[in-house]
Amino acid sequence: MWRNCVRLAKGLGRSAVLHLDPKVSRCGVVRGLSPTAPCSLLWNSVTWLSQARQSKDYALPNSSWSQGMMDLYNRFLEMCKDGTWKRIPSYGNSVDHIPESLKLAPEKEQKETRLFSRNMDTEGLGFEYAMFLNPSEKRMVCLFQPGPYLEGHAGFAHGGSTATIIDSTIGGCAIFVAGRVMTANLSINYRNPIPLGSVVLVDSKVDQVEGRKVFLSCQVRSIDGQTLHAEATALFIQLNSTKSLQQQMSSQ
Amino acid sequence: MWRNCVRLAKGLGRSAVLHLDPKVSRCGVVRGLSPTAPCSLLWNSVTWLSQARQSKDYALPNSSWSQGMMDLYNRFLEMCKDGTWKRIPSYGNSVDHIPESLKLAPEKEQKETRLFSRNMDTEGLGFEYAMFLNPSEKRMVCLFQPGPYLEGHAGFAHGGSTATIIDSTIGGCAIFVAGRVMTANLSINYRNPIPLGSVVLVDSKVDQVEGRKVFLSCQVRSIDGQTLHAEATALFIQLNSTKSLQQQMSSQ
Numbered sequence: 496m497w498r499n500c501v502r503l504a505k506g507l508g509r510s511a512v513l514h515l516d517p518k519v520s521r522c523g524v525v526r527g528l529s530p531t532a533p534c535s536l537l538w539n540s541v542t543w544l545s546q547a548r549q550s551k552d553y554a555l556p557n558s559s560w561s562q563g564m565m566d567l568y569n570r571f572l573e574m575c576k577d578g579t580w581k582r583i584p585s586y587g588n589s590v591d592h593i594p595e596s597l598k599l600a601p602e603k604e605q606k607e608t609r610l611f612s613r614n615m616d617t618e619g620l621g622f623e624y625a626m627f628l629n630p631s632e633k634r635m636v637c638l639f640q641p642g643p644y645l646e647g648h649a650g651f652a653h654g655g656s657t658a659t660i661i662d663s664t665i666g667g668c669a670i671f672v673a674g675r676v677m678t679a680n681l682s683i684n685y686r687n688p689i690p691l692g693s694v695v696l697v698d699s700k701v702d703q704v705e706g707r708k709v710f711l712s713c714q715v716r717s718i719d720g721q722t723l724h725a726e727a728t729a730l731f732i733q734l735n736s737t738k739s740l741q742q743q744m745s746s747q
Numbered sequence: 748m749w750r751n752c753v754r755l756a757k758g759l760g761r762s763a764v765l766h767l768d769p770k771v772s773r774c775g776v777v778r779g780l781s782p783t784a785p786c787s788l789l790w791n792s793v794t795w796l797s798q799a800r801q802s803k804d805y806a807l808p809n810s811s812w813s814q815g816m817m818d819l820y821n822r823f824l825e826m827c828k829d830g831t832w833k834r835i836p837s838y839g840n841s842v843d844h845i846p847e848s849l850k851l852a853p854e855k856e857q858k859e860t861r862l863f864s865r866n867m868d869t870e871g872l873g874f875e876y877a878m879f880l881n882p883s884e885k886r887m888v889c890l891f892q893p894g895p896y897l898e899g900h901a902g903f904a905h906g907g908s909t910a911t912i913i914d915s916t917i918g919g920c921a922i923f924v925a926g927r928v929m930t931a932n933l934s935i936n937y938r939n940p941i942p943l944g945s946v947v948l949v950d951s952k953v954d955q956v957e958g959r960k961v962f963l964s965c966q967v968r969s970i971d972g973q974t975l976h977a978e979a980t981a982l983f984i985q986l987n988s989t990k991s992l993q994q995q996m997s998s999q
Contacts, residue, residue, distance in 0.1 A: 590901050607895050608943065611905035614873070614896040621866070643859055644866040649842050653863035654914045654930040659907025666906075678906040682934035691860065 554585035554626065559619025563694045564640045567718055571627045571638070583626040583635075583667060587613045612663050620644040624660060626667055635668035637697040639715075641689060651688035658683055661713055661727050665699040669709045669731035672701050676709060676731040683727040694718050707733040806837035806878065811871025815946045816892045819970055823879045823890070835878040835887075835919060839865045864915050872896040876912060878919055887920035889949035891967075893941060903940035910935055913965055913979050917951040921961045921983035924953050928961060928983040935979040946970050959985040 556565060574580045589610050615621035623640040639660050647653030662681055669676040689695055699713035708730060715725040808817060826832045841862050867873035875892040891912050899905030914933055921928040941947055951965035960982060967977040 589898055608898040608901070609896040611897045611899060611908050615866075644861040645863045646841055646860040647863060648929065649860070653911065654918075654933065655907065655911025656863050658910035658914065658933065659905065662906045662910065677900065677940070678937050680934070680936050681906065681910065682932070684932050685930050688929070 550586040550588070550591045552584040553587060553613050554583065554624065556625075557618040557623075559623060559640075559642070561640060561692065561694060563718060564623070564638060567638050567694060567696070568625055571625075571636070575627070579631070580627045580629050583628055585613060585624070585626065586610065612659055615642075615644065622656070622660065624663075626664060628667070628671060630671070633668065633672055633701040635664055635671065635699050637664040637667075637699075638694060639697055640694050641691050643691050646691060648688060651690055654683075654685060657685065657689060657715065657725055660697055661699075661715065661725065662729075664697040665711045665713045665727065665729045666731065668699045668701055668711055669729075672704060673707070673709050673731065673733040675734040677734055678729065679708075679732045680730040681727065682729070683725055685725050686723045687725075689715070689724050695724055709733065802838045802840070802843045804836045805839060805865050806835065806876065808877075809870040809875070811875060811892075811894070813892060813944065813946060815970060816875065816890060819890050819946060819948070820877055823877075823888070827879070831883070832879045832881050835880055837865060837876070837878065838862065864911055867894075867896065874908070874912065876915075878916060880919070880923060882923070885920065885924055885953040887916050887923065887951050889916040889919075889951075890946060891949055892946050893943050895943050898943060900940060903942055906935075906937060909937065909941060909967065909977055912949055913951075913967065913977065914981075916949040917963045917965045917979065917981045918983065920951045920953055920963055921981075924956060925959070925961050925983065925985040927986040929986055930981065931960075931984045932982040933979060934981070935977055937977050938975045939977075941967070941976050947976055961985065 556568060560568070571580055572582065575582055587609055589608075612622045612624070620642045621644050623642060624637050626635055626637045628635050637660060641652040641656055641660075645652050645656040647656070658681065661683060662678055665681075666676065666678060694717075695715050696718055697713060697715050699711055701709060701711050703710040709732075711729045711731065713727045713729070714723060715727075716723055808820060812820070823832055824834065827834055839861055841860075864874045864876070872894045873896050875894060876889050878887055878889045880887050889912060893904040893908055893912075897904050897908040899908070910933065913935060914930055917933075918928065918930060946969075947967050948970055949965060949967050951963055953961060953963050955962040961984075963981045963983065965979045965981070966975060967979075968975055
């Protein structure tokens with residue numbers, strides 16, 4: 496586990512080294528996960544995340560990405576070559592991410608809707624992000640560059656936009672271990688505001704799994720690791736594909 | 748306090764009665780607020796919220812509002828007539844809400860930016876909402892109709908969009924008692940997903956003030972009060988107008 500952290504730090508190089516001393520490392524031990532049983536589930540989830548039909552993948556570089564965003568993206572891409580990390584595609588509609596076999600009744604394609612974090616067509620104005628999954632560490636990171644339409648206090652990202660990118664990243668991590676999930680609790684400590692146009696790394700991991708409950712944690716840091724912008728904990732609930740969302744939440 | 752709740756329930760009528768039994772009432776006692784000292788601050792804050800320069804007010808009805816949204820809006824407007832409630836305007840840029848005297852150095856107008864919750868020009872696609880303040884109860888409510896571009900799970904609002912409207916409403920309540928503030932913690936329990944296009948009431952109140960810290964809580968319910976969609980607690984920090992945001996967050 497620690498070797499993977501060191502590899503990540505090496506892979507990122509000096510200009511974008513994650514702060515990985517033991518006090519702030521995100522490489523925690525995953526408690527409650529059996530070493531054998533979840534494997535097929537894990538790999539099914541990975542497959543699922545890559546199985547979406549042909550739609551525009553918003554997680555690919557575009558001209559609005561800063562040099563810092565591009566550098567970090569390319570370094571993660573490099574670390575994908577040996578299979579340690581996997582790039583996660585991202586589409587404009589939540590249904591585009593789900594294979595037919597995992598759809599909930601009465602879930603249908605609703606092409607007039609848009610995934611909240613991918614609802615802008617003009618590049619660079621809103622959420623610019625790309626996620627990478629480390630299956631062996633049950634860890635999902637998100638390179639996030641907030642655009643000028645995500646403003647809260649003048650010049651900084653709105654607390655709601657930070658909550659959105661955390662929910663999406665940590666949710667992606669929960670999906671990896673439990674398939675379809677729903678946020679039950681999200682608690683965020685905001686430490687330092689995120690300047691619009693800057694690049695931050697949202698780093699989430701699974702802490703524990705208890706039955707249908709998945710407990711996770713997350714940190715949002717500047718790419719040099721020196722500034723902690725936010726930290727969060729979350730609880731996600733695994734969904735049953737034979738029930739509607741409303742039924743599942745009422746039977747929690 | 749309780750009389751105001753009853754008046755609100757009466758004002759809303761049978762078709763949109765808020766669930767106001769003692770177990771779930773939002774009319775809590777405000778601890779830590781002196782009955783005299785904060786008054787001028789309270790009224791200054793109210794004035795501040797109405798003092799913005801001439802910009803489009805997005806909190807006025809438009810053709811995308813459902814009948815349920817319009818009915819609720821009109822009932823709150825009716826309750827504004829005796830001064831119990833006040834309608835809060837809402838602009839497309841955070842700087843538009845701030846009078847010159849309260850701006851933080853080096854805060855400037857940035858017209859190319861947009862307030863996150865008001866970043867869409869097409870009516871009905873994103874956040875449709877209007878807020879009302881009850882000064883005597885230190886309570887802010889928000890009528891919220893999530894549009895199809897706020898999707899998370901198919902057909903339902905993204906957890907991040909719910910976090911955004913909670914942060915904005917509860918933040919407005921904190922502004923009322925403490926002037927300029929910043930979110931330090933936001934913890935949300937998601938109980939039932941919010942269908943896109945439905946109307947919910949985000950009901951927030953100040954629970955306690957300790958120095959620069961403002962503690963608040965919030966519930967998100969269907970307009971008939973029967974469905975609890977989410978509940979949240981939050982901590983906001985009062986800002987000092989002579990310091991930048993970065994300085995303030997690092998000296999918390």
